Amino acid sequence: MKNKGQIVQIAKTRPYDPSQGRRSLVSLVVPVFNEQQSIGPFLDRIEAVFAPLAPTYSYEIIFVNDGSRDATEFAIRSRMQSDPRLGLVNLSRNFGKEAALSAGLDHIRGDACIPIDVDLQDPPELIPDMLKHWEQGALVVNAKRICRARDSWIKRTTASGFYSLFNAMADHQIPRDVGDYRLLDKQVVEVVCDMGERVRFNKALFSWVGFETAEVTFTRPERENGSSTWSYWRLWNFALDGIFSSTTAPLRVWTYAGGLLALMSFLYASAILLRTLIIGVDVPGYASTLILILLFGGLNLFAIGILGEYIGRIYSEVRERPLYVLRSVHKGWEKT
Structure with a gap:
């Protein structure tokens, strides 16, 4: 070796x-x-x-x-x-x-x-x-x-x-x-x-x-x-x-992006909880719900795609083909 x-x-x-x-x-x-x-x-x-x-x-x-x-x-x-x-x-x-x-x-x-x-x-x-x-x-x-x-x-x-x-x-x-x-x-x-x-x-x-x-x-x-x-x-x-x-910067980017999105989600959930406690339950809006689902779904798929690129290259390396x-x-x- x-x-x-x-x-x-x-x-x-x-x-x-x-x-x-x-x-x-x-x-x-x-x-x-x-x-x-x-x-x-x-x-x-x-x-x-x-x-x-x-x-x-x-x-x-x-x-x-x-x-x-x-x-x-x-x-x-x-x-x-x-x-x-x-x-x-x-x-x-x-x-x-x-x-x-x-x-x-x-x-x-x-x-x-x-x-x-x-x-x-x-x-x-x-x-x-x-x-x-x-x-x-x-x-x-x-x-x-x-x-x-x-x-x-x-x-x-x-x-x-x-x-x-x-x-x-x-x-x-x-x-x-x-x-x-x-x-x-x-x-x-x-x-x-x-x-x-x-x-x-x-x-x-x-x-x-x-x-x-x-x-x-x-x-x-x-x-x-x-x-x-x-x-x-x-x-x-x-x-x-x-x-x-x-x-590996693309992976690190999604680490930071995930942390930022998690923080924003926590703050948003806290705001909704306080609003509900203060003024009562409100009927959620269909448009805002759909936008959030599509946004986070798209980001998840993009992040999975980045992971897939690295995993595919790892697969090529571990096979050790000439x-x-x-x-x-x-x-x-x-x-x-």
Whole structure:
């Protein structure tokens, strides 16, 4: 059994040291789902970014095929024939981006890791700046979006509301407008991979671990190929997973709400009792009775729903099913 207290007490080491006489290996983790058109442009951009860094850095790319139904796997394996830096992790079905990202983190070899989207909305040109901060001692380098004008008004508004609500309730806040695109030192990756949550919200986990953190900023460009598979319903469920897996504040809210309602009920009952003793019995009003029944009934159902969300996640955790299931793993560097 692992000593969980020891995991988070990893000693800080210099992430990059030219005197070591070797190039540092950077692992890019790329979850993909029906992205066959994006593979070629993405690899071309990555190669162009790392070409000037070749004296200091080498890289590998771990694609995680999250149950794609198109020719994504074929497109990746075709490029693997001529590029040994590519690896492919095939999941048995679609487990979702959080599970796919975790699968990629479990298979990296690098001194640092960068989760990145294949659609090029995470500009690879930020990677050199991330590496400079890493060389200076930062173990986490966040990429923050300073402009989301390309997103729709609804998406910008809901995203802003989510960050505000999450950070107001969460035990540990997450940086605003920072997605999965960031640099993680291998020490940080080891800590994240040792966490046993089945319902994962990686943005919160990356922030929870701590360590020295730096930040680079960028303006989010448009998606170059394909279309997003994130519907508003999926984003809503993703937001719920993030909130309920990161804080118990909704439960505490209902503790206070229940206490306040109980106090108000006691005061109201006392007022009715005194009124009855002083002026006699009055015929109760149908409308007020119905309003109170509907009000408290609705609040009870809402509170039960909050409890259900937590109980459902407890059920997922205690079953201890694997976070993902592998179908196959292909590593281009093992063929050289």
